[in-house]
Amino acid sequence: MGEQLHKRRLGRTEIMVTEIGIGGLGIISKKLPNREAGVQTVRHALDLGVNWIDTARGYFDAENVIGDAIQGRDRQSFTLVSKSYLRTGSLAYRDLETSLASLKVDYVDMYQVHHVQYQSELEQVLAPKGALDALETARKEGLVRHIGITSHHTRVLARALDTGRFDTVMFPFSPIERDGLNEVYDAAKRNDVGIIAMKVLAAGKLTSVEEAIQFVLAHDISTCALGCTTTEHVDRDVAAAIAFHSLTPEQVDRLRKAEMKIEDKFCRRCRICELRCPMQIPIADVFRCEDYLVLNATYARNEYRALDKHVPDCIGCGECEIACPYGLSVNDDMQRAHRRLTAGKFEDVSVNTLRKIGIYDIARKAYFALGGRLPER
Ligand code: SF4
Ligand code: SF4
Known part of the structure; x- marks a missing residue:
């Protein structure tokens, strides 16, 4: 053994x-x-x-x-x-x-x-x-x-x-x-x-x-x-x-x-931005819910719905971006997360179809090269 x-x-x-x-x-x-x-x-x-x-x-x-x-x-x-x-x-x-x-x-x-x-x-x-x-x-x-x-x-x-x-x-x-x-x-x-x-x-x-x-x-x-x-x-x-x-x-x-590198910017859930947010948006949780999409979209969307506040409550003051020590484009990223978390079935179907026909990784890299982000797996 x-x-x-x-x-x-x-x-x-x-x-x-x-x-x-x-x-x-x-x-x-x-x-x-x-x-x-x-x-x-x-x-x-x-x-x-x-x-x-x-x-x-x-x-x-x-x-x-x-x-x-x-x-x-x-x-x-x-x-x-x-x-x-x-x-x-x-x-x-x-x-x-x-x-x-x-x-x-x-x-x-x-x-x-x-x-x-x-x-x-x-x-x-x-x-x-x-x-x-x-x-x-x-x-x-x-x-x-x-x-x-x-x-x-x-x-x-x-x-x-x-x-x-x-x-x-x-x-x-x-x-x-x-x-x-x-x-x-x-x-x-x-x-x-x-x-x-x-x-x-x-x-x-x-x-x-x-x-x-x-x-x-x-x-x-x-x-x-x-x-x-x-x-x-x-x-x-x-x-x-x-x-x-x-x-x-x-x-x-x-x-x-060691500090490992990742290919795109990633919310570390330090919540420093949330201390500055006048609307008490649970910013790190918005990104956490988005991360779940890769595993189970229904779970991700349920988790998002359960948050006290949502991205549309944001007044766009930009304080979060000033505060974020990791340089995230917090506002844009949150808008993207919100779109994905409220997109219904369309995105799941697209991702699953790309996976089925074997070009998901290529599509993801192309999307990333254009400034977007899709889940890793
Ligand atoms: S831009 Fe939105 S999320 Fe960021 S601090 Fe202002 S209200 Fe909060
Ligand atoms: S400050 Fe940046 S890394 Fe920290 S929780 Fe906010 S968005 Fe995420």
């Missing part, structure tokens, strides 16, 4: 998790020919020793796909994680019951409060009869073993972790999106909270996959959830994680400091 995936301690949960896990969004990609292909991706990951499976109520059919994939497997051999967007106790508890039924299990190893964006949302979660109260009750009942929190807004996370009520924390962390770790790290270590990285490949924009995974593993985190779609993605990602351990200390140190 070849070399095995290494494991790390997931903070105070004391679970030993493999350094990479399966994130539940990839297996519902419209690029897969059918549902069974998603089941095979998860099974393949388990066969290769991946012991962390992450999903969410919000990922359409993903819980059911995973539920099918784990049938007949030793329940103790992997850590099963899901999450809910709902903030009140009764609704979050109901979501948990639906998760258990969809996954076809009696308990999940972890349930996470999903995507807490603002302080006001965190207050709802922490309030009496809020989502956290309900999950703590569920933990006493044996339905949940541990409780986590996830966000793309890392500033709210340190406060959440210092309540001492969360066992894990998940947020975007990659060679081009690294501020999150600085913001959360001390609070996580203070509270012995397990750190889970997501968006390691920056929603497919980082094409040096091995380097991106190894960059993340060079830091003091527990695991990373990778949105594998196919069994080939699983093979590639497992090989990258295993190969990390053959690097010299000098190579690891170089990786830790």
Whole structure:
């Protein structure tokens, strides 16, 4: 047998998790020919020793796909994680019951409060009869073993972790999106909270996959959830994680400091622009929703609809562009994102047709050369 995936301690949960896990969004990609292909991706990951499976109520059919994939497997051999967007106790508890039924299990190893964006949302979660109260009750009942929190807004996370009520924390962390770790790290270590990285490949924009995974593993985190779609993605990602351990200390140190380049400008979700926006447009979230288009357009559009404010609320003052340290044409890019996120089916059909006839990459490069941007894959 070849070399095995290494494991790390997931903070105070004391679970030993493999350094990479399966994130539940990839297996519902419209690029897969059918549902069974998603089941095979998860099974393949388990066969290769991946012991962390992450999903969410919000990922359409993903819980059911995973539920099918784990049938007949030793329940103790992997850590099963899901999450809910709902903030009140009764609704979050109901979501948990639906998760258990969809996954076809009696308990999940972890349930996470999903995507807490603002302080006001965190207050709802922490309030009496809020989502956290309900999950703590569920933990006493044996339905949940541990409780986590996830966000793309890392500033709210340190406060959440210092309540001492969360066992894990998940947020975007990659060679081009690294501020999150600085913001959360001390609070996580203070509270012995397990750190889970997501968006390691920056929603497919980082094409040096091995380097991106190894960059993340060079830091003091527990695991990373990778949105594998196919069994080939699983093979590639497992090989990258295993190969990390053959690097010299000098190579690891170089990786830790590496800043990878991407071919076009990319929103790093630093949210500096949002501090200057008089209309409180959730700019980074607009781009986050646009990134989802490549995987699942319906999911992307639902996420966009759920935002508090939308691009048409923008008054065009230009403050965001002045503020953006990465030189993004924020206003133009937001208008493009809005068009794509509200375009209905037309763009999906065009992209799928180009893919089917095998000229998508050529079309994408041509479009990019003319100043546009299409998703990588
Ligand atoms: S241009 Fe629009 S998004 Fe940018 S700061 Fe002004 S109102 Fe906000
Ligand atoms: S648009 Fe620029 S300033 Fe705003 S979140 Fe993205 S990278 Fe940061």
